[in-house]
Amino acid sequence: MKEIISVTILLILIMDPLGNLPIFMSILKHLEPQRRKKILIREMMIALLIMLLFLFAGEKILIFLNLRAETVSVSGGIILFLIAIKMIFPTYESKKKSGNIIKREEPFLVPLAIPLVAGPSLLATLMLLSHQYPKKILYLIGSLLIAWMITVVILLLSDIFLRLFGSKGVNALERLMGLILIMLSTQMFLDGIKSWFYI
Incomplete structure (x- = not known):
């Protein structure tokens, strides 16, 4: 159970x-609300299919x-640490990302799913x-599905979240998530070092 929670x-x-x-x-603001939901779910x-593919194929790779x-x-640990740093200290280029990625046509696969x-x-x-926990693939699938469902709910309720927190509040929450991710990535890094030196 602890593994599912931490991975989720x-x-x-x-x-x-x-x-x-x-x-x-x-990206979706120019579409009708019902159409927007359908596209988001699609x-x-x-994205879920792609993630499951990498989860199953990752160990073999x-x-x-x-x-x-x-x-x-x-x-x-290093990869996740770098991701967390970008979440806490977004660069000018990452702030421009939303402006560069917006297109008026209906999105398919790119950029929403990937x-x-x-x-x-x-x-x-x-x-x-999948490489670290080859015998716990069911736990990983469960964690992925839970994380995916939470993400879907948040995105479907995007209007409510933005009204509730505002853009500054959302940015603050993202930085908080980045801080948590830094701690998780550091733990992953230290676990690897300990295993390497048999500490």
Whole structure:
């Protein structure tokens, strides 16, 4: 149970639904509310299929590359740490992301499913998790589904969240999520170091 909770929190933090709220709304704002929901659900379903694919194939890919579990843990910690830093201290380019990505046509696959939800960092994390916990694939699937459902709910209720917290409140929550992710990534890194040196 503890594994499911910790992995679920980790995946939610990487999916970053609160950080993606303004971008999703900007991309879909020109559509009718009902159509907007249908597109959102469709894109989230596509993202889920892609994430499951990487979760199942990740172990085989890493075995093919002959990577040790310790290497996976250390590199995973570094990746997540960098993601968290970007969440806490967004660069000027990342702030411009929503402006650059907005298009008037109806989105399909890109940019909503990929890379906003099933981005490179999340797919890499799923590969690392499948390698670290090959015998707990059901736990990982459960965690992924829970994180995915929470993300779907947040995005479907985007209007309410933005009205409730405002853009500044959403940004503050994203930074808080970044702080939590830094702690999780540091723990993952230290676990890898301990295993490597048999501490």
